[in-house]
Amino acid sequence: MEYRPLGQTGLEVSSIGLGCVTFGREIDKATSFDVLDHALERGINLLDTAEAYAAGESERVVGEWMADRGVRDRVVLATKVSGTLTRERVITSAEESLQRLGVDVIDLFQLHVFDDSTPWTRPWRPSTRWWNRARSSTSVAATGGRGRWPCPGWVGLRRGPPNGIGAAALQPRAA
Structure with missing residues (x-):
């Protein structure tokens, strides 16, 4: 299996x-x-799920598999938030995904579909209760805040209009 860097995240993902x-x-x-076992045996380490897949059941299955096999440290875990992308919605979605997946950190948290109704300038600052829970030391400003949260700074946009992707790229980020 070939592996590639995932942008500038520092993560290496299977091709x-x-x-x-x-x-x-x-x-x-x-x-x-069985499918997850087969994929990992073949070197596939990037697992992509979403809260919308089977009403969260996909995340539960992936989380139970990682716990059962003890392989969390061998996979790059990606999931997505759907719907309106307000600060509250994004935070709630991430918290619920963490519970369903049974993990402390989501490696890549993606916006499933671009949301024209929520301006990119609206702050998405993570709540302070996350600060104590987060394993990552990365400060996240990709979400408009400077607090730490259990998505270690890598927020992806699955699809969207070019102007929306450009607006997202221009949001400030913390070091």
Whole structure:
């Protein structure tokens, strides 16, 4: 398997990632575990899920598999927030994803679909209760704040209009 840097995140990801959209929906838990085992054995370390996949069941299946196999440190875990991208919605989504996944940190937290209704200038500062929980020492300003949160500074945009992606790229970030 070939591995590549994921942008400037410091993460190395397999050139092939595993999309987990069908886990807990078309594919039952046991079969999902088999697919995840097979992928990891072949060197695939990028697992992509979302809160919207099977109403969160995909995240639960991936989280249970990581816990059962003890492989959290071997995967790059990506998930996504959907819907309106207000500060409150993003924070709630991340907290709920952390619970479903059974992890302390999400490696790549993505915006599933661009939201034209929420201006990029609206602050998304993480809440102070996250400061004590976060394992990462990275300060996040990609979300408009300077607090630490359990997504170590890497927020991705899955798709969106060019002007929206440009606006997101111009948001200040902390060192």
